[in-house]
Amino acid sequence: MTTTPTIDSLRTVCEGRVHLPGDPGYDAARLAWNLLVDQRPAAVAVPHTVDEVADVVRAAAAAGLRVAPQSTGHAAAPLNESDLSGVVIVRLSELTGVSIDPEAGTARVVGGTLWADVVAAAAPYGRTAMHGSAGDVSVIGYLLGGGLSFYGRRHGVAANSVRAVEVVTADGSLVRASATEHPDLFWALRGGGGNLGVVVAMEIELLPYAEVFAGMLLWDRERSPEVVRAWAAWTREVPDSVTTSLRLMSFPPLPDLPPFLSGRQIVVIDGAVLEDDDRAAELLAPLRALAPEMDTFGRIPSTGLVAVHMDPPAPVPSVGQHLVVGELTEDAVVALLGEAGPGSTTSLMFAELRHLGGALAHPVEGGGVLTSVAGDYALLGVAMAPFPEAAAQGRADAAALCAAMAPYATGTHVLTFCETRGDLATVYGEGWERLRAVRAEVDPDGVFLANHTIA
Ligand SMILES: Cc1cc2nc3c(=O)[nH]c(=O)nc-3n(C[C@H](O)[C@H](O)[C@H](O)COP(=O)(O)OP(=O)(O)OC[C@H]3O[C@@H](n4cnc5c(N)ncnc54)[C@H](O)[C@@H]3O)c2cc1C
Structure with missing residues (x-):
């Protein structure tokens, strides 16, 4: 006879960096950047590696829990409109890093890395990036939502600067999406938010402004x-x-x-x-x-x-x-x-x-x-x-x-x-039905819960 794993199975992943209600680390781990948001998820997991992200996703799904990727919690308010009692927040704040390829003029940005860190890393090469107004917003959370920059009227929506995305999908596999690899998923990730998986890295094009x-x-x-x-x-x-x-x-x-x-x-x-x-x-x-x-x-x-x-x-x-x-x-x-x-x-x-x-x-x-x-x-x-x-x-x-x-x-x-959930068809316009179709294909059981949900 097989038994369904319970939430306690999460304790075996992330070397103990999974905080459940009542645990000493739970209240600190569930804090969002927007301090008004009193989010009380089933657990908060704080992975340090991509393998740990995959372990959390698999363990949560096996226990019948949903997974909400969150980097800083700047946009936590709409997420908290959902009942989070059956949701594991995957906090990316300790899976970070940035490397610059000066020849290609690109950066590889990991997990929950903040814009300020990317801008600082690009500066010695005479480059910058399509960041928004605040340095402590996460690169990936912003780019997954499109991104409006003070470079925007010259260089367009910031998500257009993304060249490739590495994402842990609902079955725990690591998928690389680009113009030539999983192109539908790549299209959906550049604006589709956290509905498609936990994004563990993005390659972005830099701008030539010292x-x-x-x-x-x-x-x-x-x-x-x-x-x-x-x-x-x-x-x-x-x-x-x-x-x-x-x-x-x-x-x-x-x-x-x-x-x-x-x-x-x-x-x-x-x-x-x-x-x-x-x-x-x-x-x-x-x-x-x-x-x-x-x-x-x-x-x-x-x-x-x-x-x-x-x-x-x-x-x-x-x-x-x-x-x-x-x-x-x-x-x-x-x-x-x-x-x-x-x-x-x-x-x-x-x-x-x-x-x-x-x-x-x-x-x-x-x-x-x-x-x-x-x-x-x-x-x-x-x-x-x-x-x-x-x-x-x-x-x-x-x-x-x-x-x-x-x-x-x-x-x-x-x-x-968007600080509250609304009619996403007004955000996505013509892309809405295609986005829903990609979501249904990559996450048929609805494992992932984004702050703005595509169902
Ligand atoms: C002070 C301030 C200034 C801002 N300035 C700008 C601006 O100039 N231009 C602009 O366009 N926006 C701006 N924003 C909005 C900001 O870009 C969004 O709130 C963005 O979603 C924040 O991303 P985050 O990851 O930091 O926040 P989070 O709340 O952690 O993430 C928001 C959502 O993104 C998804 N997500 C985050 N990380 C991942 C990941 N690694 N994998 C999968 N999904 C993930 C999740 O669905 C999550 O719910 C600003 C917000 C604030 C509060």
């Missing part, structure tokens, strides 16, 4: 009516070499914050201009003519671009909501300012617009399921939520921002900005 013209412009929020209107007009005209974001921001008076932020309400434009200094200055002139209180734009080592957006340097509790909008008409600007402009009492720490278009809008021949992004701007409202009432207020204010901007929405979404 330095970049980048920085931020800052005004008091009282100036936001003219600044937002100027940015709306400017972003209609700038070439693809310019990728920027505009944020209406509010900071509480905190001693840890620099004085230009503490207790302030401000409007900030930041990003990168991939031009020589003279041309960059010429392009920025209309914004600089508005006499910003701070102007840090200049040529910096490309390693510095992960700091320009001033994302939190450590885990925080936050809530947010997102949609994509089309042209910023006068009505759309008025709606935005009504929610987050002068006099607003919103609890949002920021209401942000990221400029899309340019190469981001163009599907790439041989690209993956998320090879382009439709729409002109990605809107994001985020509030800090250190206690439950703040979370409730933040959700309400983020929802109010999105409701006010809904008349200008395109109906599409950027997967990496």
Whole structure:
């Protein structure tokens, strides 16, 4: 007579680095970067090798448990919308590493490696990569969701830079997917999130920038009516070499914050201009003519671009909501300012617009399921939520921002900005049915649970 393995069988894998509820290491291991997310899975496994990843997947599946890959937990909120009591989180934070091939201009990035580490490793070779605004987001979690970079309007969706993916699939085998190996799986992995397996490595193409013209412009929020209107007009005209974001921001008076932020309400434009200094200055002139209180734009080592957006340097509790909008008409600007402009009492720490278009809008021949992004701007409202009432207020204010901007929405979404689960057909568009078919083929029993689930 055979018996079905129980969850205790997991204790035999990962040399004991599997933490079950009640174990001393469980609470530390289940912590997500978003500290608001109180995820309570059946177990958290922390593999150090690819073989250990495969062992966890096989042991979990044999015990009737599902597997949720997680690197940092930046995007843990949608995952936690599922009941995790039958789910093993595979935390990739201790399976990391990056190696650069200077001849090929590529990097091989392992498991849960962070963008900051890849950017630092590429810098000695005069190169950088299609990272996002924060250095502590994982490379693989971001690229599996597409990825919006300050290099995006020139170089497109970051997932287009992926050349090969090594993934542990539902039966525990290690599969390499590329343009010539398992091409359907390769297509699906470039945007299909953690639905297809635990990704243990990716090969990515690097960018040839040792330095970049980048920085931020800052005004008091009282100036936001003219600044937002100027940015709306400017972003209609700038070439693809310019990728920027505009944020209406509010900071509480905190001693840890620099004085230009503490207790302030401000409007900030930041990003990168991939031009020589003279041309960059010429392009920025209309914004600089508005006499910003701070102007840090200049040529910096490309390693510095992960700091320009001033994302939190450590885990925080936050809530947010997102949609994509089309042209910023006068009505759309008025709606935005009504929610987050002068006099607003919103609890949002920021209401942000990221400029899309340019190469981001163009599907790439041989690209993956998320090879382009439709729409002109990605809107994001985020509030800090250190206690439950703040979370409730933040959700309400983020929802109010999105409701006010809904008349200008395109109906599409950027997967990496989705803080809650939604209608994934609006993210994937034409690729949705093919993606579901690939998922059904590689994971017929639904072993893997991603934060955004393809079923
Ligand atoms: C402060 C901040 C700044 C950000 N800036 C940007 C930005 O500029 N541009 C942008 O596009 N996005 C940005 N994001 C969003 C970010 O890219 C997504 O949240 C991304 O999914 C985070 O990946 P992660 O692995 O770090 O997070 P996690 O929560 O660990 O992972 C998210 C999901 O990715 C999948 N996943 C992660 N690792 C693996 C793996 N090894 N194998 C299989 N599946 C895996 C899983 O399904 C997981 O649920 C930002 C988020 C924050 C909080």
